[in-house]
Amino acid sequence: MTIHDPRMQLNPKQQEAVEHRDGPLLILAGAGSGKTRVLVERIVRLMQTGGVNPWNIMAVTFTNKAAKEMKERVAQSMGQRANDLWMATFHSFCLRLLRRHAEVLNYHTHFTIYDDLDQRSLIKKILKDMQLSDTVYKPASIQYHINKAKNDGIKAEDFPSGGDFFLKKVGAIFAEYQKHLILNQAMDFGDLIVNALHLFGKSPEILSKYQNQFQHILVDEYQDTNKSQYALIRLLADKWKNVCVVGDDDQSIYKFRGAEIRNILDFQRDYPQAKVIRLEQNYRSTQNILNASNAVIRGNTERMGKELWTQNGQGECIRMFGGQTDHDEAEFVCSSIMSHREKYRLGDMAIFYRTNAQSRILEDSLRKHKIPYRIFGGIKFYDRAEIKDMMSYLKTLVNPSNTISLKRILNTPARGIGKTTVERIDAAADRESACFWDVISSVSDPRWALELNTGTMTKIEDFVKLIARLNQARQEIPLDDFLTFLYEQTGYWQMLTAEKTIEAQSRQENLTEFTNVLDDYLHENEEGTLESFLDQISLASDTDKMDDNTDFVNLMTVHLAKGLEYPVVFLVGLEEGLFPHVRSFDKPEDIQEERRLCYVGMTRAKELLHISFVNERKLFGSTQYQIASRFLDEIPEKHVTMMHDFGYQARGAAPVHKGPSWSSTASYPQTRKQSIPKHETQIDYQYSQAEQPCRQGSRVRHAVFGEGKIILIEGGNSDQAKVTIEFGRGIRKKLSLKHANLVFVR
């Protein structure tokens, strides 16, 4: 986020946004236009001269990082008073309400938050209970449907099947899933929002209390809100209608997780009296970068319209590299990085890619050139097994009804409580409408009719005693010592020590890091309890602590790059099928989202933007022949310097191999493919009867499987060519192009 000198005057538009007093306000804040500053100053102003109490102001963001930054910046002006603001992420805001009013929804106040792994486990359990095959009903797919419904504010009982058998079943699973969440006294992420809505639906008194309280509501990144979040804001703002939303329709890139771009596009329809302010002056990039970015985003039809400009000067042209292979691209990036090293720190440079799979080849090159880098995304700290195990202990201590966590730790480390035992306990719990914990905490009670041998009984009793001992201990010993106590009492630490592997050692290191996380938390929150720590962790993510004071080249997906900025940016893999991704080819609105993503990537760059694409890329083990992204056609040539003249103009025409006309300071790879295969997109295969070329994304019809989409072509233009085609819901076939007799449609 751009933090330009706070002593600097606000520009007239920013000023207007800060000064607007009452009524709905939409701030269309372009990339790098100083929107955080506007939000902060607006809040400060409301408090300072507007006579609004901090507790009457609610400000919501999407990430903890954004909430924290805003809080700190308000505190710089307002000191302690900033603590009374309701400033949080959507999820922690809702959590606060739900903890306070849990009983209204038949929850107790210490309910557990399920992350998506917990959610997945519960779904699997339900599939088992309902005797549904998890190959037909893939847990991931069920999870997607459930989350989507929650994002869209659809209840299980209203789940639309449209007569579809599969979806009907999904609805039934969904209903069962919700039932089990209550049994487990747990809520998933979606529930936090949805249940807040239910709470208001159930209790008009509570609703009106908060409606009265929040005289001013501010929403950051409004283009990322989903339907449920939209409904929540709408409801809360209903009394005062002082709702100020900040966002950028051109940076809406989270449709796949429920973001509803219509929320921002339709703001004026929802609030006809709304004032709209555009922040178009950019403080981040050069005019060249902005012109190119503006040109790309102009290709979208559904947008509010915005043109970024700057006083930063023209700057350098965008450096465009067209290479032969993905390896060449990586080499281009590395040699450029090395040539920039004199002027820039490594930490000032970043590489953005569309898909995580692209990072590998880049990493190989970076390592080869001994360029230190760090990579964002991937395995998350809190998703590591050892951290999840400890979290499960802690969650179980706070809420033993939570069977998912309980089962995870029951036999971790191994205590000889096996699968059969668990199944018998499950059966008993079901039979007696009790929860798992009820059974094991009185395991010898004849009521359960458990046919367990005495050895197993003792093992279970020992486990129950362990939990009791831990619960006792957490009252008695200081929280910062409790984790270590936990590691030892459970035997977990000893288990890792006994393993004597490097992996086990690194797990121990992670556990040590986990105690540091708790220590930090306790330092920052004097009143911190185990419960509040769990909340914090459950709603935390690794990206919250992306600090930029390290001297490593930064690697991340374009999605993760949103909100960040770097002096030097490499945007790689600008090729059809990759960026825009094949999966977006079907729907114009998906292509538009890809274009926004491209725009987000480009506008991260402050001074130097590099864009690259190649002709051949290894994908899923085989070579794909690529053509330059359509987005590149949209960038006016005058903003571009070609670093390599090969391929750029090749879209739609067979590329002419001229060899590298540009080569960097570093050694350029000498090995080249002997023959350049005829371009994939140009295959007009004799067995295909259509004029349309056979290419990734093409729609085809097969006599047996029906209509589908080509997702992969292997073997190029040869008799051995194989195409992988997706026919409707996940059915994929790999067919020989020669024999499949495909008919190209559309």
Place this chain on the structure above:
DNA sequence: GCCCGGTCGATTTTT
């Protein structure tokens, strides 16, 4: 429990 081999799938991800 644990290891091995086969199979399947592979866009993006916060909370």
Place this chain on the structure above:
DNA sequence: TCGACCGGGC
């Protein structure tokens, strides 16, 4: 191509 995951066998 490569990793995750599952089921079978010990």
